[in-house]
Amino acid sequence: MRVKLSAMRVRNELVRRIEELSGQDLLACYQCGKCSAGCPAAFAMDLLPSQVIRLVQLGLVEEVLNAKTPWFCAACQTCYARCPKGVDLSRIMEAIREIALQERGDYLVIEEIPAEELAEFPQLAFISGFRKYTA
Template sequence: MSVTISPKRLRREFVRKIKEISGQNLHLCYQCGMCSGICPAASNMDLPPRQIIELARLGLEEEIANSKTVWICASCLACTVNCPRGFDLSKMMEAIRLLTLRKNIDHISPEEISPEERCELPQIAMISGLRKFTG
């Protein structure tokens, strides 16, 4: 007999896991938008970092998964060091990426990288990219 888990419980569980992995209190953020303004990668994101925090707080996993933002985040820490509330957004982004990778959902397929591209890409970039984008 399969057990159906309510959407509310799934959302609560998603929030709990983000908090557990990141060690961050999502309620610290008061949505000032400083992180979105300072993020050097924001122009390439489909949702600003500030909005990802709000979606995470509400447990809206699917909405976050439909966005490229957490994968575009370069973990540069600019948001972290400038947040007036001491919220470490880069840790939250990392937690969300980890939760996706733990479901065996890779963001890139190494086999899709052509041999020519493999030769051209710096080795360190290749390794750190594979660590970030695959489980």
């Protein structure tokens, strides 16, 4: 994929919103990959955590909003503990989820989950799911 970069694209409104919501300096990341190497949820992700931040650094937020990775982030902060630059990716993932929920609506439609499966959910998982996956 060829993408023409410009200052306006790299520092677009969505990038600024992610920075503001997460409180993180996106440009601090120098792509060492330690976050991705240690992420316990990486096996289920379609973009590695380091790829998420790289895409956002380049202003390619739509790619990240379309990815499953922010929804699979368990907010365990292993990446934060390993990052030599102190980047808290879990907060960046949360900011991306928040923007996706505001702009696109719920990620998880509770009504579509079969009642028999819902009955099996631990109550805590149910409440956490509401918080994480719905606006």
